[in-house]
Amino acid sequence: MSSExxxxxxxxxxxxxxxxxxxxxxxxxxxIRSVGPVLLALGAGALxxxxxxxxxxxxxxxxxxxxxxxxxWQDSAISMAPFLLIAAGLTVIFRANIWNLGxxxxxxxxxxxxxxxxxxxxxxxxxxxxFVLLFLLSGAVAGxxxxxxxxxxxxxxxxxxxxxxxxxxxxxxxxxxxxxGPFHDPTTPLPQTAVIPFDKxxxxxxxxxxHIGLLVAFAAVIVVHYVLTRTSWGLRLQIMGANPKAAxxxxxxxxxxxxxxxxxxxxxxxxxxxxxxxxxxxxxxxxWNPAYGDTIIPFVFLARxxxxxxxxxxxxxxxxxxxxxxxxxxxxxxxxxxxxLVGLILLFxxxxxxxxxxxxxxxSYLSPGLRQxxxxxxxxxxxxx
Amino acid sequence: MILASQVWTxxxxxxxxxxxLVAGVPIMFTALGESISERAGVLNIGLEGMMLAGAYCGFxxxxxxxxxxxxxxxxxxxGVLASLVMVVLCVWLGLDQIVVGxxxxxxxxxLTSVLYxxxxxxxxxxxxxxPSAAIPGLDRIPVxxxxxxGQFPLFAQPLIVYLGLGFALLLTWIFRYTNVGLNLRAAGxxxxxxxxxxxxxxxxxxxxxxxxxxxxxxxxxxLALAGAGGFQPFITQGQGYMAIVIAMLAxxxxxxxxxxSLMFGVALSLSTLLQIAGINLAPEVVNIIPFAAIIVALxxxxxxxxxxxxxxxxxxRGAR
Numbered sequence: 001m002s003s004e005x006x007x008x009x010x011x012x013x014x015x016x017x018x019x020x021x022x023x024x025x026x027x028x029x030x031x032i033r034s035v036g037p038v039l040l041a042l043g044a045g046a047l048x049x050x051x052x053x054x055x056x057x058x059x060x061x062x063x064x065x066x067x068x069x070x071x072x073w074q075d076s077a078i079s080m081a082p083f084l085l086i087a088a089g090l091t092v093i094f095r096a097n098i099w100n101l102g103x104x105x106x107x108x109x110x111x112x113x114x115x116x117x118x119x120x121x122x123x124x125x126x127x128x129x130x131f132v133l134l135f136l137l138s139g140a141v142a143g144x145x146x147x148x149x150x151x152x153x154x155x156x157x158x159x160x161x162x163x164x165x166x167x168x169x170x171x172x173x174x175x176x177x178x179x180x181g182p183f184h185d186p187t188t189p190l191p192q193t194a195v196i197p198f199d200k201x202x203x204x205x206x207x208x209x210x211h212i213g214l215l216v217a218f219a220a221v222i223v224v225h226y227v228l229t230r231t232s233w234g235l236r237l238q239i240m241g242a243n244p245k246a247a248x249x250x251x252x253x254x255x256x257x258x259x260x261x262x263x264x265x266x267x268x269x270x271x272x273x274x275x276x277x278x279x280x281x282x283x284x285x286x287x288w289n290p291a292y293g294d295t296i297i298p299f300v301f302l303a304r305x306x307x308x309x310x311x312x313x314x315x316x317x318x319x320x321x322x323x324x325x326x327x328x329x330x331x332x333x334x335x336x337x338x339x340x341l342v343g344l345i346l347l348f349x350x351x352x353x354x355x356x357x358x359x360x361x362x363x364s365y366l367s368p369g370l371r372q373x374x375x376x377x378x379x380x381x382x383x384x385x
Numbered sequence: 386m387i388l389a390s391q392v393w394t395x396x397x398x399x400x401x402x403x404x405x406l407v408a409g410v411p412i413m414f415t416a417l418g419e420s421i422s423e424r425a426g427v428l429n430i431g432l433e434g435m436m437l438a439g440a441y442c443g444f445x446x447x448x449x450x451x452x453x454x455x456x457x458x459x460x461x462x463x464g465v466l467a468s469l470v471m472v473v474l475c476v477w478l479g480l481d482q483i484v485v486g487x488x489x490x491x492x493x494x495x496l497t498s499v500l501y502x503x504x505x506x507x508x509x510x511x512x513x514x515x516p517s518a519a520i521p522g523l524d525r526i527p528v529x530x531x532x533x534x535g536q537f538p539l540f541a542q543p544l545i546v547y548l549g550l551g552f553a554l555l556l557t558w559i560f561r562y563t564n565v566g567l568n569l570r571a572a573g574x575x576x577x578x579x580x581x582x583x584x585x586x587x588x589x590x591x592x593x594x595x596x597x598x599x600x601x602x603x604x605x606x607x608l609a610l611a612g613a614g615g616f617q618p619f620i621t622q623g624q625g626y627m628a629i630v631i632a633m634l635a636x637x638x639x640x641x642x643x644x645x646s647l648m649f650g651v652a653l654s655l656s657t658l659l660q661i662a663g664i665n666l667a668p669e670v671v672n673i674i675p676f677a678a679i680i681v682a683l684x685x686x687x688x689x690x691x692x693x694x695x696x697x698x699x700x701x702r703g704a705r
Contacts, residue, residue: 052503099483148680158683159692161430161483162633165626166683169676173669180667297487334502336618339495343434346488347470350480 029356034302036352038316041344048340054331062330067323076318077210078280082272083318084217086293087310088224089268090300095228096261097241098153102164103269103293105171106145110138110273112175115284116183118277119194131202135216135274142270143263145171150262154255176286192285202279213275220268225307237261295338298346401651401658409650410546411608415628416646417553418600420637424560425593426573428697430486431471433625434493435598436605438463441497443606444512444616453515456610457545457603464602467493468594476590479699498618515543515611543611556639569593573693576700586700630679633692649675
């Protein structure tokens, strides 16, 4: 696949010269393509702040103060736990060149069940067992929520973007119904679940305020990375992502792989729900939808669908997320400004991808299947070169 | 008793149809736009963001221009501007349509929310009611034509609704009987054949995406002007995505798009309907119905949902 794409790019440079400078180029390439979009987006964001009559320096300094300085980094680390798990779930499914955009419904459904059953479960079984059960429960439920899109995709090839989004909307409303109905805390008129006592939540890592959900997240990231890069399953997934037809000819059971990878993706998103509810919030109220996945997608791409490489990006985003909320308050701006920043990162990412490819700067952010369309997008220019 | 049941039917049916129109028209415009670009081979996932841009700018235009037509124009302009990003990145440069679409949605959501809250969060101004034009004759037919408490006059809709319905017919004609329609379909079915016939795939798709932007912006503007009478952050609530589904289910046929959109509109206005019928359901249960209907439709008709073969693939001259 890679040799085909490099020769297919229409490069005039001699092969030998390219081999020599490959390593240095690749390093530069990684920096440009990964950090470049983020810096450009922050710059464009600063211009936007300026246009809105806010001081960008004040804003970004407030992000630093609220997200890193004097112990605030621990808050950022806490928010990293669900982010990393969702990122791992998206990495799995994007590698298969499938779009699971139903993460919000999967997450909230898992979160509703965890907060609904969690408050009674932590009273009745040993705490460690309760945590294990809750992680498994939310994972299984969120995974099960991908089954309909997965089967439709596997059997009929129905566009999974549509089906996952529809299932997501249903899941969000269903979570709300559960919170108002069976899981409603009878002691309060507010539409929320019973609050899990603080000492029954995920314990902190000794010496910090950070709950052990972060360790679970890191473990999941390592497992996902291992499975994707060191096992035959990961290889089959990648082959299917590159070309489902060819994968079928190689003896890969494409239909089963679609369903399994969908379930794995949903399962990881579900783990994020337990980490967030049992680690940070302790209850859930209707109307709460953090929509973490929306803003995490760009970073999964920036990390080029590599589960380990996503960690520094998520760390960066956790700082912006935690500090950005406070910073937005400080300059009296809606915290939805974060969506603008993330959208800008995605746009700059695709633009840099364009320039990068024109210089043939090595590998892409996107998996071969996803970048197939990107790589071949310059018929006209190719003819002139 | 007889009188009571008559009133019930009148209110129920009139408000079912009228509510379906009010909720369905923004989706109709957007889905008509999406079916144009889907036919031309461009999958536009950024509809949600474009709709929000159209809604916000439409609101601005109507608020400062004191005229609904200025609002619609501003909405169209905003939609075209947002789709220009897609034209440059996806059609001209051939970048991934889904990534760019997500980016447009995110940026549209964030930008409109920030701008609105920056300027209007304390005042939250409302727009005056959009004047409606009654169809002479039809507005006097016995049951359906009569307004109830001055509301829901079915045959007295804002002028733009009639224009939209007329446009759907026009689009059917364009798709079926004109060269433009043939070119659009070829750009999605066999772009290489279109290229071989001497017609630029890139410019055909560019015009298609710009038309999508204009219609989506108009849909957003209608949502703000006639639907909500003002703007709120995230006012679209996933209607952009619903439009994509409808365009897909309708297989690019404009009349089917209109029918599906209005059915969807009825489903969206179900909660009021059920209240009128005396059935009390939690709003969440009612909200689920349209989405569940789509999933059921997809399960039942999955094999019949048709997408052009070249959808979401950039065109490369000479590539196989």
